[in-house]
Amino acid sequence: MQITRQADYALRAVIFLSRLNGGEKASTSAIAENQKIPPSFLAKIVSQLSLAGLIQTSRGARGGVSLARRPEQISVLDVIEAIDGPVMLNECAVNAASCSFGEACPLQHIWRDTRGELVARLSNATFAHENIQ
Numbered sequence: 001m002q003i004t005r006q007a008d009y010a011l012r013a014v015i016f017l018s019r020l021n022g023g024e025k026a027s028t029s030a031i032a033e034n035q036k037i038p039p040s041f042l043a044k045i046v047s048q049l050s051l052a053g054l055i056q057t058s059r060g061a062r063g064g065v066s067l068a069r070r071p072e073q074i075s076v077l078d079v080i081e082a083i084d085g086p087v088m089l090n091e092c093a094v095n096a097a098s099c100s101f102g103e104a105c106p107l108q109h110i111w112r113d114t115r116g117e118l119v120a121r122l123s124n125a126t127f128a129h130e131n132i133q
Helices: 005-018 028-035 039-051 076-084 108-124
Strands: 055-058 064-067
Touching: 005 028, 005 039, 005 055, 005 064, 005 076, 028 039, 028 064, 039 055, 039 076, 076 108
Parallel strands: none
Antiparallel strands: 055 064
């Protein structure tokens, strides 16, 4: 599994926003410049994160982008899934019927367990977590 560039940029944008003082807003140009994200790419990312309820956007002189929730309420998994959809290692990890071997597949439990561990780790890593900051 590889995180897409778009998800990586989204994670960087949320890190930037999580470092702001509570309720403070940032312009997309400030986020793009600080996090080295192409501005046109960031516009799409902001839209997706907003639709997922992770960030808020407002227009005007006092507009900008801010987190929709406190940093400790947003996980790395939330951001990745808002951009890339559910974390998948192999389709059989979530849908045993997709494997031609079905339940007899010797690898299915490895994929399922590994996916579960990864999802748990990503969902436990919030933007208030020390090693993300």
